[in-house]
Amino acid sequence: xxxxxxxxxxxxxxxxxxxxxxxxxxxxxxxxxxxxxxxxxxxxxxxxxxxxxxxxxxxxxxxxxxxx
Numbered sequence: 298x299x300x301x302x303x304x305x306x307x308x309x310x311x312x313x314x315x316x317x318x319x320x321x322x323x324x325x326x327x328x329x330x331x332x333x334x335x336x337x338x339x340x341x342x343x344x345x346x347x348x349x350x351x352x353x354x355x356x357x358x359x360x361x362x363x364x365x
Contacts, residue, residue: 309349
């Protein structure tokens, strides 16, 4: 189970970085005049980052025995 959670954390971190880089590229390119695509990518970053933090918390709870 810990290996699975570690995989989820790594995947979440990669998705977070991907969304961040994509959003920054859209911002720097100047092609997204309305900012809609760049804003959407930043929301994806927040979502992926939150899910990754949640996975870290679950892993810590599993590894620590849940505080028992």
